[in-house]
Amino acid sequence: MIRTILTYPNPELKKKSAPVTVINDSVRELVRDMSETMYHAPGVGLAAPQIGVHQRVIVIDVSGSDEVPGLIVAINPVIVHAEGEAYEEEGCLSVPKYAANVRRHARVVVKALDLEGRECTWRADELLAIAFQHEIDHLDGILFVDHLSPLKRELFIRRARRLAESDGEGS
Secondary structure, eight states: OOOOOOOTTOGGGGSOOBOOOOOOHHHHHHHHHHHHHHHHTTOSEEEGGGGTOOBSEEEEOOOOTTSOOOOEEEEEEEEEEEESOEEEEEEETTEEEEEEEEEEOSEEEEEEEOTTSOEEEEEEEHHHHHHHHHHHHHHTTOOGGGGSOHHHHHHHHHHHHHHHHHHHHTO
């Protein structure tokens, strides 16, 4: 089922998520809904808090539209190693109509559980490394705009307010 994606400045996006303690049918349904929502949006990643569920679950698929989908499901993901630096433009399904360059690690190693409860390890670079960092941030109540300089963040906030006001005028 496609779920509604929460957007900035919804306060639910700033809440920390709880670890998943049992992988059951409810978690499997959540992952199905998240992946369907992500593909429909379309996006390359989605964290459970973006649909209002405060559990440590993310889905990612960085394959191109002309490639076979490569869905990654990560439950309770943790970055266990990070190195290098990347400075790439990011966007977010929860921050529509805005993108900015964000400083991230160029390479990460992530450990998490899959839907069967098995521990998995991903060694990621490029877009996948950025996606893991971006989605794990969501689990901690951090948006990519929180990584911007104070000046750029203030400009973003002003722009978001203007967009919200103009959207409200048409209602």
